[in-house]
Amino acid sequence: MNLADLLQQTFMQHALIASLLVSITCGVIGALVVVNRLIFMAGGIAHTAYGGVGLAFFLGAPVLPTAGLFTAGAAVILGALTQTKRERTDTLIGVIWAAGMAFGIIMINLTPGYNVGLMSYLFGSILTVPAQDLWVMLGIDGVIVGLTLFFYRDILSFSFDPDFARSRGIPVRFLYFMLLIMVAEAVVMMIQVVGLILVIALLTLPPYLAERHTKSLVGLMVASGLWSLVFCVGGLAVAYQFDLSSGASIIATACAIYLMFIVGQTGWQWLRTQTKTPA
Amino acid sequence: MQNPIIEICDLAYTYDSTPALSGVNVQINRGDFIAVIGPNGGGKTTLMRLILGLLKPQQGQLSVFGAPPGSNPARIGYVPQHSNTTQGFPAAAEQVVLMGLAQGKQRGFRFTAAEREAANHAMRRAGVLDLRHRRLNELSGGQRQRILIARALITQPELLILDEPLSNIDPYGRQCILETLTGLDSQTTVVMVSHDLGITANAVTDIIAVNHYALSAGGTKLTPAMLALMYGTHEAGCPVHALLQQWVDSATPSAPALPALITTEHTHEPR
Numbered sequence: 001m002n003l004a005d006l007l008q009q010t011f012m013q014h015a016l017i018a019s020l021l022v023s024i025t026c027g028v029i030g031a032l033v034v035v036n037r038l039i040f041m042a043g044g045i046a047h048t049a050y051g052g053v054g055l056a057f058f059l060g061a062p063v064l065p066t067a068g069l070f071t072a073g074a075a076v077i078l079g080a081l082t083q084t085k086r087e088r089t090d091t092l093i094g095v096i097w098a099a100g101m102a103f104g105i106i107m108i109n110l111t112p113g114y115n116v117g118l119m120s121y122l123f124g125s126i127l128t129v130p131a132q133d134l135w136v137m138l139g140i141d142g143v144i145v146g147l148t149l150f151f152y153r154d155i156l157s158f159s160f161d162p163d164f165a166r167s168r169g170i171p172v173r174f175l176y177f178m179l180l181i182m183v184a185e186a187v188v189m190m191i192q193v194v195g196l197i198l199v200i201a202l203l204t205l206p207p208y209l210a211e212r213h214t215k216s217l218v219g220l221m222v223a224s225g226l227w228s229l230v231f232c233v234g235g236l237a238v239a240y241q242f243d244l245s246s247g248a249s250i251i252a253t254a255c256a257i258y259l260m261f262i263v264g265q266t267g268w269q270w271l272r273t274q275t276k277t278p279a
Numbered sequence: 280m281q282n283p284i285i286e287i288c289d290l291a292y293t294y295d296s297t298p299a300l301s302g303v304n305v306q307i308n309r310g311d312f313i314a315v316i317g318p319n320g321g322g323k324t325t326l327m328r329l330i331l332g333l334l335k336p337q338q339g340q341l342s343v344f345g346a347p348p349g350s351n352p353a354r355i356g357y358v359p360q361h362s363n364t365t366q367g368f369p370a371a372a373e374q375v376v377l378m379g380l381a382q383g384k385q386r387g388f389r390f391t392a393a394e395r396e397a398a399n400h401a402m403r404r405a406g407v408l409d410l411r412h413r414r415l416n417e418l419s420g421g422q423r424q425r426i427l428i429a430r431a432l433i434t435q436p437e438l439l440i441l442d443e444p445l446s447n448i449d450p451y452g453r454q455c456i457l458e459t460l461t462g463l464d465s466q467t468t469v470v471m472v473s474h475d476l477g478i479t480a481n482a483v484t485d486i487i488a489v490n491h492y493a494l495s496a497g498g499t500k501l502t503p504a505m506l507a508l509m510y511g512t513h514e515a516g517c518p519v520h521a522l523l524q525q526w527v528d529s530a531t532p533s534a535p536a537l538p539a540l541i542t543t544e545h546t547h548e549p550r
Contacts, residue, residue, distance in 0.1 A: 035368055152388035157381040160368050163359045164430075167331045169352040169382055215371040215414055218388050 006240070011127050015246075018129045019232035021137040022193045026202055027225020028148050029186040031217060032179060034207040035159045039200065041078065044093035045180070046187045046199040048074040048100025053121045053191070054107030063121070064136045068188045074100055075184040079177050124195035124247025126236060133192060140185045147178065148221075155179075156217050193232065194247040202228060205254045209261055231257070282309040284438060284468055285330060290339035292325055299325040303339070303493045307485075309437070312460070312469045314483040317509050321490035323472045324360075327442050330470070331357055343438070353382060356431030358424075358441040372418065372426045373398050373411040379433035397433050405429035405459050421452020428459055439463070441471040457482055 006012050033042045052070030056063040078096050082089045108118060120128060148155065158165040158175045166172045190199045210223035234257075235250025242249075285307040292300045300322040307313055317323050328334045329341060332349020344351050356379075368375075376398040377390050390398075402408040405425045415423060424444055431439060439460075445453045460469055461482045471483075486496040488505035496502055 031369075149388060150386055153378075153381045153385050156370075156374075156388075157378040160370065160375065160378060161359060163328075163333060164357055164378070165381065166333055167352060167355065167357040168379075169349070211367070211369050214369045215412075216374055217369055220369040 012240075014129045014131065014134060015126045015236055016233065017134055018126050018137060018193055019229060019236060021134065021141050022190055022202075023225050023229035023232055024141045025137075025144050025186045025189055026206060026228040027221045027223075028144055029183055030203040030207045030224045030228070031210075031220040032148075032155070032159065033183060033203050034211070035217065035220070036179065038179070038183065039204055040090065040093055041082070041180070042183050042187065042203055043200045044078060044097040044100075045071060045075050045184050046191075046196045047097045048078070049184070049188055049191060049196050050104035050121070051100040051102075051107070052104070052188070053118070053196075054104030054111075057118070058107040058111045062132075064133055064188060064192070067191070068136075068140075068185055071184040071188050072181045075180040076177060079180045083173070083176075120195070121191050122195045122197055123245055124191065124193050124198065124250070126193045126232070126246045126250070127239070129192055137189050137192075140189050144182050144186060147182065151175065151178070152218065159217065194250050198247050198251045201251045201254060202231065205258050206231065209258060227257075283307065284309050284344055285470075286340070286342050287330075288340040290326075290329065290336055290341055292322075292329060292334060292337055294325075298491060300329075300489075300493075301491055303489075305487060305493055305495060307468060307470060309468055310465050310484075312482055312484045313471065313487055314485075315470060315472045315487045315489055316474065317489035321509070323489045324442055326489055326493070327440055327470070327472060331355065331440060353434055354437045356434065356436035356439040358427050358431045358439070358444055360442050360446065367416050370415055371412050372407065372415060373402070375415055375426050376401055376411075376429045376433055379430035398429075401429040401433040402426075404432055404462070406455060419452065421448045421455060424448060424452070424456060425459060428456065432463075437466065438468045438470070441469070443472050443474070445473055 007016075033039055049067050049071040051074065052067030053063055055061075055070055056066035059066065074096060078093065081092045081096075085092060154165070154170045154175055157168065157170055158172050162172050165175075186203075187196070187199050190202060194202050206224035206227035207220060209227050210220055214220040214223050231254040232250055235253040236246060238244065238253055239246040239249035283306045285305070287303055287305040290300060290303040291298070303326065315323050315326065325334065329336055330343060330348055332343075332347070332352075336348075341348055344354060370378075373395070377394060379401070380390075380394055380397070399408060399411065402411055405428045407422060407425045407429055410418060410422055410426065415426065418426065428441070428444065431441075441460075444456055448456065460471070463469065483499055486499060486501065486505070488494045488496070488501075488509050490509050492508060494502070494505045494508050496505060
């Protein structure tokens with residue numbers, strides 16, 4: 001099947017649209033997670049989402065909205081706990097992380113029948129995204145981008161220096177919980193593409209590559225989104241070409257580009273020091 | 280005529296079961312340049328956070344501009360310890376200064392020409408206008424600190440609170456920061472936490488020593504009671520006693536910073 005024929009296929013069109021939608025969220029939320037140092041928190045939220053997936057299977061409810069609500073609730077609880085016990089943040093995230101996974105597994109154990117589709121939530125399955133999920137993804141994109149633009153100045157100030165932001169009357173607590181809920185929704189959306197185990201890589205690698213060349217938070221969001229799109233489409237091509245798991249292929253592509261970037265940067269720096277060294 | 284803008288009466292604050300401040304009585308007037316000094320863990324930052332409204336007093340009265348703390352954020356500029364800010368944040372210096380305009384009301388991500396002009400004006404006052412397009416992580420500690428001062432100055436505050444702005448800054452950077460602060464409008468009140476009295480004495484109008492309690496010098500000369508509050512009492516013959524005595528005798532603008540000689544081994548429990 002040539003490329004033109006491939007692009008005519010509905011599953012591939014859905015996969016490409018999902019890549020674009022996920023990249024938008026990934027750019028915005030990935031940048032916020034990295035600058036606010038919420039990577040471990042995002043990891044905890046991502047794994048807690050498995051509880052929502054399990055609950056959806058148990059109830060026979062649609063997975064994306066059910067997991068979205070469940071994960072948002074878990075994120076709020078996690079945020080409240082870590083705000084009151086700041087010195088125990090890591091421990092609390094670890095507990096919620098494991099509890100969410102355990103809850104999901106128990107729910108699935110209690111669900112009659114064999115749930116073959118469950119693996120796609122662990123490792124992603126961008127090639128099987130149904131049309132209705134694309135609409136949900138579009139909705140999540142709209143809410144995340146809309147809230148971020150609306151509160152951009154406050155988010156910028158809060159992310160750089162929460163104490164200063166509070167001294168200026170910015171509602172830091174509200175922004176913190178809003179950010180956690182946005183992370184929860186982003187994670188649930190990305191589960192479809194890379195799976196909850198690999199979500200963190202797609203949230204952190206694009207901002208890491210983008211941050212060296214950006215001078216603004218909005219610039220970091222845009223550049224991260226573009227990198228994310230490159231990873232998703234590139235990974236999709238690799239997965240299709242070599243008949244591999246799409247989620248793993250996307251992350252492997254991201255890691256390969258990241259390594260090339262690091263090697264290229266190191267090589268360039270070495271070259272510069274060599275040319276500057278007097279004979 | 281005194282025009283108090285900060286009035287503190289019998290203020291106390293405790294973290295869990297650890298008392299940070301107790302029985303603090305302080306008055307700060309418009310136009311004052313106050314150096315708040317004291318040992319680490321003495322409650323200086325807690326006092327600043329209470330004045331800013333970031334912490335709520337558990338006992339006593341505290342008013343800023345005649346209102347509870349936090350009621351007038353636009354009239355106060357705050358420069359936190361720069362180690363609190365996110366390192367490697369993707370922002371040019373001008374962006375950081377523009378953050379000072381955020382008040383939880385403005386929307387959108389584009390800054391207007393008037394806002395940029397205000398940022399440029401604040402950066403000019405802080406002497407860092409030429410750095411406006413540089414990324415924050417490309418700047419030295421002193422330059423970053425002056426960017427944070429410009430961020431606090433962008434709203435032209437009546438009260439400027441700085442928490443250890445001179446820590447980890449080289450002598451040249453300190454001098455630049457002090458020049459910026461002493462060059463402010465005479466109606467601007469400056470409250471600066473500092474460990475280094477030697478350099479701050481050039482600019483300050485009053486010193487407040489804080490170590491769980493607070494004592495005001497009523498001028499730029501340290502008193503024996505203030506030194507005892509901060510560093511404890513020492514018997515004659517103890518090297519710290521000699522040093523503290525020297526400080527009392529010569530607490531002038533040229534007084535040296537306390538050397539590392541004063542350690543907990545030499546310091547008896549204050550009070």
